[in-house]
Amino acid sequence: MISPIVAVVIISSIGGFLAAILVFAERVISNYGEVKININNGEKKSIVRGGASLLETLVAEKLFIPSACGGRGTCGYCKVKVLEGGGSLLPTEEPFLDKTERTQGYRLSCQVKLRQDISIEIPAELLTIHEYACRCERIKDLTYDIKEFALKLIDPKEIKYIPGQYVQVLAPVYEGNPEEVYRAYSISSDPADNTSIELIIRRVSQGICTTYLFDHLKEGQDLKINGPYGKFYLRDTQAPMIFMAGGSGIAPIKCILHHMKNSGIKRKAVFFFGVNTTKDLFLIDEIGQFEKVLHDFKFIPVVAQPEENSTWHGTTGWVTTAVEEFLKKTPDIDKYECYLCGSPGMIDAGVKIFKNYGIPEDRHYYDKFA
Amino acid sequence: MTITTYALHLLVILFASIFTENILLARFLGMCSFLSVSRQVKTALGLGIAVVFVMTCTVVLDWLAFQYVLKPFAIEYLRYIIFIIIIAAFVQFIEMVIERYSPVLYQNLGIFLPLITVNCAILGASLFMVIREYNLGEGVVFGLGSGIGWMLAILAMAGIREKLNNTYIPRGLQGPGITLILAGLMALAFIGFTGVLTSK
Numbered sequence: 064m065i066s067p068i069v070a071v072v073i074i075s076s077i078g079g080f081l082a083a084i085l086v087f088a089e090r091v092i093s094n095y096g097e098v099k100i101n102i103n104n105g106e107k108k109s110i111v112r113g114g115a116s117l118l119e120t121l122v123a124e125k126l127f128i129p130s131a132c133g134g135r136g137t138c139g140y141c142k143v144k145v146l147e148g149g150g151s152l153l154p155t156e157e158p159f160l161d162k163t164e165r166t167q168g169y170r171l172s173c174q175v176k177l178r179q180d181i182s183i184e185i186p187a188e189l190l191t192i193h194e195y196a197c198r199c200e201r202i203k204d205l206t207y208d209i210k211e212f213a214l215k216l217i218d219p220k221e222i223k224y225i226p227g228q229y230v231q232v233l234a235p236v237y238e239g240n241p242e243e244v245y246r247a248y249s250i251s252s253d254p255a256d257n258t259s260i261e262l263i264i265r266r267v268s269q270g271i272c273t274t275y276l277f278d279h280l281k282e283g284q285d286l287k288i289n290g291p292y293g294k295f296y297l298r299d300t301q302a303p304m305i306f307m308a309g310g311s312g313i314a315p316i317k318c319i320l321h322h323m324k325n326s327g328i329k330r331k332a333v334f335f336f337g338v339n340t341t342k343d344l345f346l347i348d349e350i351g352q353f354e355k356v357l358h359d360f361k362f363i364p365v366v367a368q369p370e371e372n373s374t375w376h377g378t379t380g381w382v383t384t385a386v387e388e389f390l391k392k393t394p395d396i397d398k399y400e401c402y403l404c405g406s407p408g409m410i411d412a413g414v415k416i417f418k419n420y421g422i423p424e425d426r427h428y429y430d431k432f433a
Numbered sequence: 434m435t436i437t438t439y440a441l442h443l444l445v446i447l448f449a450s451i452f453t454e455n456i457l458l459a460r461f462l463g464m465c466s467f468l469s470v471s472r473q474v475k476t477a478l479g480l481g482i483a484v485v486f487v488m489t490c491t492v493v494l495d496w497l498a499f500q501y502v503l504k505p506f507a508i509e510y511l512r513y514i515i516f517i518i519i520i521a522a523f524v525q526f527i528e529m530v531i532e533r534y535s536p537v538l539y540q541n542l543g544i545f546l547p548l549i550t551v552n553c554a555i556l557g558a559s560l561f562m563v564i565r566e567y568n569l570g571e572g573v574v575f576g577l578g579s580g581i582g583w584m585l586a587i588l589a590m591a592g593i594r595e596k597l598n599n600t601y602i603p604r605g606l607q608g609p610g611i612t613l614i615l616a617g618l619m620a621l622a623f624i625g626f627t628g629v630l631t632s633k
Contacts, residue, residue: 069506069508070506070508070511073502073506073508073511074511074514074515077498077502077515077518077519078518081518081519081522082522084522084526085522085525085526088526088529088530089529092529092530092533093529093532093533150536150540151540153540154473154475154476154479176532178536
């Protein structure tokens with residue numbers, strides 16, 4: 064009889080032998096040497112080791128290409144324009160690229176392998192996305208479930224963003240959370256100060272990142288963010304504007320209002336801010352101040368269901384109803400631009416109303432990430 | 434056995450493994466990739482060819498390992514583990530080679546290789562080869578036949594599914610639902626071949 068030890072030895076040696084062959088093959092066969100990456104026609108050039116996917120390499124170069132599936136070719140977010148050196152389109156990419164994208168040379172960067180020098184084009188704003196180490200300077204309660212976090216940037220020391228954009232906060236591993244996750248939060252602070260940012264965050268029950276921010280993060284501790292992201296910012300026109308926000312969705316609009324004040328923008332603007340009850344109200348006085356300093360700005364907080372004994376004298380009802388009232392009585396409403404921030408449900412409802420009143424969809428602006 | 438009868442015997446194994454004992458429709462092995470990669474004839478063909486190639490080669494490698502390592506040491510019961518690591522290593526290795534030396538082939542075949550490392554039809558073919566005590570020649574023919582049979586089945590399914598794109602399918606049945614029903618109907622049709630030829 065042959066002892067189990069022999070069986071173990073044989074299995075291990077076969078496994079070891081095969082592993083050795085693979086390691087050898089990886090060294091010899093899959094060694095593509097160094098390749099050059101040329102980004103946006105010379106704006107950034109780097110020399111990297113070939114063999115990995117374009118996405119992995121760009122991320123290692125600290126370029127944050129959006130990707131949700133981890134490079135498996137199933138989400139289709141990591142599209143970049145490959146001008147040369149990408150090889151031909153793979154069947155795994157075909158479902159994610161339409162005809163125009165294919166003729167323009169778009170590829171899924173997770174499926175493009177670096178085998179030779181390559182030149183690519185990525186949206187300019189991706190070049191400005193960085194990871195930032197920062198320190199939590201102050202945590203302030205705004206309501207029972209919304210806090211304001213002030214973050215001081217440590218490395219790099221300054222951030223450049225367009226007012227209205229958002230950053231992603233990294234929730235590290237903590238008890239009850241086995242892996243790192245990123246969650247997006249809009250910047251709410253005055254953009255004049257580019258060495259620190261503020262975020263307004265509502266606690267999500269069971270939320271991985273908000274549990275970290277609310278229960279674990281203390282003033283004085285360090286955390287990591289990256290950004291900025293998003294297409295929610297003031298368009299460069301003279302059109303009058305409607306802002307509409309619910310709860311913590313006030314954040315990017317506050318940032319935009321600061322920006323309008325700083326740059327002396329004199330556009331007509333009205334801001335509808337919806338909350339459920341009076342105890343959900345916050346920053347009312349601060350935003351109200353903008354009515355005095357801005358050229359033509361009106362702030363209308365709307366409480367859906369004020370408590371019976373409350374002293375609330377403002378508008379009541381759903382914020383969408385209040386907006387609809389405004390749309391009904393305003394002439395030239397189709398000239399307006401609409402900026403929305405809040406829950407997906409609120410954005411959908413808002414978009415529907417604006418469309419009904421003749422504001423075309425290419426003038427509705429929002430980032431849906433809640 | 435004369436050479437002609439042996440050749441005939443191999444031919445019977447080939448046809449049996451393609452049609453009457455189709456590894457997918459009669460044994461239901463390799464269902465996962467069959468269901469998920471059968472949306473387009475083009476990709477199904479690429480995957481099918483990759484399966485034919487890998488199945489034929491791994492049957493040979495597994496036969497050698499079985500005859501010259503597992504049998505002499507009387508550890509045949511470990512064949513599941515040994516076969517699976519041999520298949521995985523072979524697929525990895527071949528992928529690297531193809532990727533490096535033949536971009537065209539990689540384009541058409543290589544990208545499917547990672548998908549079939551864990552295709553149970555591949556392991557199934559090697560295990561059938563052991564159960565039926567094939568010699569090397571029979572094993573190769575059986576591996577080739579099983580691969581071709583698998584490819585034909587997935588091609589047929591992809592063809593049907595391309596036609597289905599233009600058809601109304603109730604919402605609950607769209608995707609995997611209707612595909613499983615189709616696979617069942619195809620398997621029923623293949624039952625008609627049962628016993629016509631045997632690969633024993």
